[in-house]
Amino acid sequence: MEVRQSLLAKNDRLAERNxxxxxxxGLLVLNVVSSPGxxxxxxxxxxxxxxxxxxxxxxxxxxxxTDNDAQRLRASGAPVVQITTxxxxxxxxxxxxxxxxxxxxxxxxxxxxxNVGNLVCPASFDLGxxxxxxxxxxxxxxxxxxxxxPMFQGADVVIVSKSDLTQACGCDRELALSNLRRVAPxxxxxxxxxxxxxxxxxxxxxxxxxxxxxxxxxPLLST
Amino acid sequence: MEVRQSLLAKNDRLAERNxxxxxxxGLLVLNVVSSPGxxxxxxxxxxxxxxxxxxxxxxxxxxxxTDNDAQRLRASGAPVVQITTxxxxxxxxxxxxxxxxxxxxxxxxxxxxxNVGNLVCPASFDLGxxxxxxxxxxxxxxxxxxxxxPMFQGADVVIVSKSDLTQACGCDRELALSNLRRVAPxxxxxxxxxxxxxxxxxxxxxxxxxxxxxxxxxPLLST
Numbered sequence: 001m002e003v004r005q006s007l008l009a010k011n012d013r014l015a016e017r018n019x020x021x022x023x024x025x026g027l028l029v030l031n032v033v034s035s036p037g038x039x040x041x042x043x044x045x046x047x048x049x050x051x052x053x054x055x056x057x058x059x060x061x062x063x064x065x066t067d068n069d070a071q072r073l074r075a076s077g078a079p080v081v082q083i084t085t086x087x088x089x090x091x092x093x094x095x096x097x098x099x100x101x102x103x104x105x106x107x108x109x110x111x112x113x114x115n116v117g118n119l120v121c122p123a124s125f126d127l128g129x130x131x132x133x134x135x136x137x138x139x140x141x142x143x144x145x146x147x148x149x150p151m152f153q154g155a156d157v158v159i160v161s162k163s164d165l166t167q168a169c170g171c172d173r174e175l176a177l178s179n180l181r182r183v184a185p186x187x188x189x190x191x192x193x194x195x196x197x198x199x200x201x202x203x204x205x206x207x208x209x210x211x212x213x214x215x216x217x218x219p220l221l222s223t
Numbered sequence: 224m225e226v227r228q229s230l231l232a233k234n235d236r237l238a239e240r241n242x243x244x245x246x247x248x249g250l251l252v253l254n255v256v257s258s259p260g261x262x263x264x265x266x267x268x269x270x271x272x273x274x275x276x277x278x279x280x281x282x283x284x285x286x287x288x289t290d291n292d293a294q295r296l297r298a299s300g301a302p303v304v305q306i307t308t309x310x311x312x313x314x315x316x317x318x319x320x321x322x323x324x325x326x327x328x329x330x331x332x333x334x335x336x337x338n339v340g341n342l343v344c345p346a347s348f349d350l351g352x353x354x355x356x357x358x359x360x361x362x363x364x365x366x367x368x369x370x371x372x373p374m375f376q377g378a379d380v381v382i383v384s385k386s387d388l389t390q391a392c393g394c395d396r397e398l399a400l401s402n403l404r405r406v407a408p409x410x411x412x413x414x415x416x417x418x419x420x421x422x423x424x425x426x427x428x429x430x431x432x433x434x435x436x437x438x439x440x441x442p443l444l445s446t
Contacts, residue, residue: 035258036342037363089343120312139362140260168391
């Protein structure tokens, strides 16, 4: 337990260093987390495609194995750095700092970190992001926010994904939203389908607005 | 890293003790793992309902929070013990040993351990089970076995769940099966839908056969 505490304290320090670095560059940084298969990569592909000329984005993507996701995201034209974690179940601040060094940051406005698919462990590891974005897909069951509270409690944004499958899955939308609001009362919620485009433009506009706020804020003195 | 190695070595010893205990009782023991929302609980509900008088089963269920799953499983009439892990992302052998003490083992033939929903961390923690059962739902994308190899490589059984949604999700069944066979070549694969009943009886018959093998084997000398 002590070892774990000390590891987390070290990570928290490195995350704050990342945060200062990102602030100095005027970057809006997202930490995108979810279960495996919630649709993170497709959501990000469609986010990038639609943002195109409006917000210049780069991506860091973490996976135990394969560079499938990195390849899919590269097709958008955005610079993508892959972190292969092997058996490690989350990204940490140091991995992100190393990956950032491989990115050309000139002109970059948005940095998206796609975390390893895991609804538990990444909750404990701050990466220095501005917003923690948690995806929950309608195929996963309405009870998941209640069953995995640490991740949802820390969410700034919750993206409901695969909304086009709501009926096919027999998902009770009202119950799901009520559970989300109960566990993540301060989170902004977007209901989306990357397949049909539903809700995607609202999410992109939110990012553009957030990046404006970031660019206008007083570095190091804002919270 | 050394701390992690020593933790795992301790867990491995306790898991072997569990294994000896289970062998002496003639119990078939499953460790059921998957992402959150792959349908473990519904699969187990339908497994128990269909086994009824044919195999006497008990359940240990792990969750970060809530006893939703335990309550759902109790409705089957089987004895259920809940392990609430808080922020811990997996079950370990010691947690299972403690939970077993709370079960009435008299006449029990099958012990199902439903692990925390996590496709990464439980892969490293032997519980003393006979079979590791990995669920993969068709809603998660065909690439998941390749992206989360440690869990699938250790699978004795892979259950494809939510097969009724294959078309709605645009899941490429052949590609998924080929990926599963590549990463988990020794695993027995069952394609199921707990909702429609598809494949469920084959899975139940497999359990009945396995339990017969277990009951007939020479305790402590079999592998």
